[in-house]
Amino acid sequence: MNRKYLSVILVFFMVSGIIFYINGITKAKGDELKGKNIYQKIQSGQKYQYIIVGDSIGRGSGARVPAQTWFAQWENQIYHHYHASAIHYPIVQSGATAFEGIVKFQKEKPNADIDLAFIVFGENDRKYMTARQFSFYYEKLIRDIKKTYPKAEIVTITESCLQYPKFADTIKMLSEQYQATNVDMREPFRLSGIPVENLTRDMVHPNPEGYRLYADELFKVFTSKAVSQKIIPKTMVAPMSSGTEISYNYINKPVLRKEFYRRGAYYISSKKDGRLEYDFYGNSVGVTVFRHAKGGRMNVYIDGKYSASISTWWPFGRERHLFIASNLDSSKHRIEFINTGAGTHLTSGSKPTVRISSIIVPSGIKH
Numbered sequence: 359m360n361r362k363y364l365s366v367i368l369v370f371f372m373v374s375g376i377i378f379y380i381n382g383i384t385k386a387k388g389d390e391l392k393g394k395n396i397y398q399k400i401q402s403g404q405k406y407q408y409i410i411v412g413d414s415i416g417r418g419s420g421a422r423v424p425a426q427t428w429f430a431q432w433e434n435q436i437y438h439h440y441h442a443s444a445i446h447y448p449i450v451q452s453g454a455t456a457f458e459g460i461v462k463f464q465k466e467k468p469n470a471d472i473d474l475a476f477i478v479f480g481e482n483d484r485k486y487m488t489a490r491q492f493s494f495y496y497e498k499l500i501r502d503i504k505k506t507y508p509k510a511e512i513v514t515i516t517e518s519c520l521q522y523p524k525f526a527d528t529i530k531m532l533s534e535q536y537q538a539t540n541v542d543m544r545e546p547f548r549l550s551g552i553p554v555e556n557l558t559r560d561m562v563h564p565n566p567e568g569y570r571l572y573a574d575e576l577f578k579v580f581t582s583k584a585v586s587q588k589i590i591p592k593t594m595v596a597p598m599s600s601g602t603e604i605s606y607n608y609i610n611k612p613v614l615r616k617e618f619y620r621r622g623a624y625y626i627s628s629k630k631d632g633r634l635e636y637d638f639y640g641n642s643v644g645v646t647v648f649r650h651a652k653g654g655r656m657n658v659y660i661d662g663k664y665s666a667s668i669s670t671w672w673p674f675g676r677e678r679h680l681f682i683a684s685n686l687d688s689s690k691h692r693i694e695f696i697n698t699g700a701g702t703h704l705t706s707g708s709k710p711t712v713r714i715s716s717i718i719v720p721s722g723i724k725h
Contacts, residue, residue: 395473395509395511395588395589395590396408396473396474396510396511396590397511397580397583397584397587397588398584398587399442399473400436400440400442400580400584401440401584401585401587402442403440403441403442404442405442405443405444405445406442406443406444406445406473406474407444407445407446407447407470407471407472407473407474408444408445408446408447408472408473408474408475408476409446409447409448409449409467409468409472409474409475409476409503410429410446410447410448410449410450410475410476410478411449411450411459411462411463411475411476411477411478411479411499411503412449412450412454412459412476412477412478412479412515413450413451413452413453413454413455413459413478413479413481413482414450414451414452414453414454414563415428415478415481415515415517415519415563415564416448416450416454416476416478416479416515417448417450417451417452418430418569419452419559419563420558420559420560420563420564420565420566420568420569421564421565421566421569422566426566426569427569428564428569428572428573428576429446429476429573431569431570431572431573432572432573432576432577432580433446434573435573435574435577436577436580439577439581440584445470447468447470447472449462449463449466449467450478451676451678453482453672453678454479454482454678455479455482455483455486455487455492455495455681456479456483456492456495456496456498456499457483457487457495457644457679457680457681458644458678458679458680458681459477459479459495459499460495460498460499460502460606461606461644461679461718462679463499463502463503464502464605464606467506472506472507472510473509473510473511474510474511474512474513475503475507475510475511475512475513476513476514476515477496477499477500477503477512477513477514477515477538478515478517479496479499480492480516480517480520480522480525480526480529481517481519481520481562483495483496483525484520484522484525486681487681487684489522489524489525489527489528491684491685492525492528493528493531493532493598493599494599494601494602494684495681496528496529496532497532497535497597497598497599497602498599498602498604500512500514500532500536500538501536501594501597501602501603504536504594505594508592508594509590509592510590511538511539511588511590512533512536512538512539513538513539513540513541513576513579514529514532514533514538514539514540514541515540515541515543515572516529516530516540516541516542516543516544517543517544518543518544518546518547518557518558518564518568518571518572519558519561519562519563520544526542526544530542532598535595535598536595537590537591539579539583539588541575541576541579543571543572543575545575546571546572546574546575547568547571550571552567557571601641601720604720604721604722605720605721605722606644606718606719606720606721607718607719607720607721608646608715608716608717608718608719609636609638609716609717609719610623610715610716611636612625612634612635612636613635613636613637613692614633614634614635615633615634615635616631616632616633616634617629617631617632617633617697618632618633618634618697618714623715624648624713624714624715625713625714625715626711626712626713627697627711627712628654628697628709628710628711628712629697629699630697630698630699631696631697631699632696632697632712633694633695633696633697634694634695634714635692635693635694635695636692636693636717637690637691637692638690638691638692638693638717638719639688639689639690639691639719640686640688640691640719640720641684641685641686641687641688641720642683642684642685642686642719642720643660643682643683643684643686643691643693643717643718643719644679644680644681644682644717644718644719645658645668645679645680645682645695645714645716645717645718646677646678646679646680646714646715646716646717646718647668647670647677647678647680647712647713647714647715648670648675648676648677648678648713648715649670649671649672649675649676649677649678650670650671650672650674650675650676650711650713651671651672651673651674651675651708652671652701652708652709652710652711653669653670653671653672653701653710653711653712653713654669654670654671654697654698654699654700654701654710654711654712655667655668655669655670655671655697655698655700655701655702655710655712656668656670656695656696656697656698656712657695657696657698658682658693658694658695658696659693659694659696660682660683660686660691660692660693660694661691661692662692662694665682665683665693666682666683667698668680668682669701669702670711670712670713671701671702671710677715679718693717695712695714697712
């Protein structure tokens with residue numbers, strides 16, 4: 359064989375061998391990285407990915423700039439101590455309940471290798487549902503996250519403003535049931551000795567100093583877990599409430615409408631006594647509305663009985679998924695939305711408008 363061709367063949371095999379070797383090392387490192395949990399990644403200074411499913415505190419409302427939010431301050435502490443950087447996926451909405459968190463998670467969950475999930479609810483939920491209803495939706499959210507990201511650590515945050523023991527106890531109890539880490543932010547606020555008005559913007563949302571207490575408490579917990587090398591369970595325990603495996607469907611077409619007109623994805627009314635009715639099967643129901651600065655108020659009736667009054671006002675336009683009722687029987691129901699023609703003091707000088715997209719009902723209910 360010609361020496362020239364022999365040299366070419368030898369070079370080819372040498373290069374192929376080097377590439378094979380490098381690929382093997384890269385794959386081994388990739389497999390090793392995939393096998394590590396959040397605490398192992400942090401301790402070894404590796405990049406990690408996390409989600410926040412939550413309400414206004416979940417999104418850091420009360421901070422003046424993004425760097426002052428609780429999660430930004432916590433990320434910064436982790437980076438400076440361990441040199442581990444983060445990728446953050448927010449699934450948050452001011453005013454949200456755990457019910458809305460479920461719907462948003464179903465729609466917005468990232469297709470990513472998530473190592474950690476924060477759940478931040480409670481303060482809004484106590485305004486719209488009982489502790490028992492909250493327990494169902496909070497458990498369902500935990501299970502939905504664990505099912506989607508089985509290797510992720512779940513950290514539940516009890517908000518510093520939550521003054522309803524049954525709701526706080528529910529968060530703690532479900533965290534223990536699913537071996538999630540519960541961080542009760544009422545404790546660092548209490549132990550600080552600083553008046554609540556000096557730690558919050560409005561007695562609810564922490565200010566930058568209040569969020570520093572959140573970040574310090576989380577850093578302390580994560581450092582402890584990293585040192586102890588906490589093992590994150592990947593198996594799912596049996597649910598405490600029945601029905602947590604359901605998903606939700608959207609019914610877009612009403613069976614009756616009066617003084618509501620269709621524009622795009624919404625049925626819209628600015629007329630007093632405008633009426634929109636839907637039929638559905640199932641034991642719970644919610645509604646997707648568009649909240650905005652001229653949003654009006656509507657009354658809701660289920661099977662002819664008054665159920666709730668809902669304001670669709672919000673300082674800026676947002677699609678919202680609102681809880682209405684649960685603990686219904688699974689038979690056929692009719693829900694009615696009646697425009698009151700009224701708004702709030704914040705909509706004075708404008709014509710209040712109600713915008714409804716669909717109702718939200720459990721899927722898989724046999725008719």
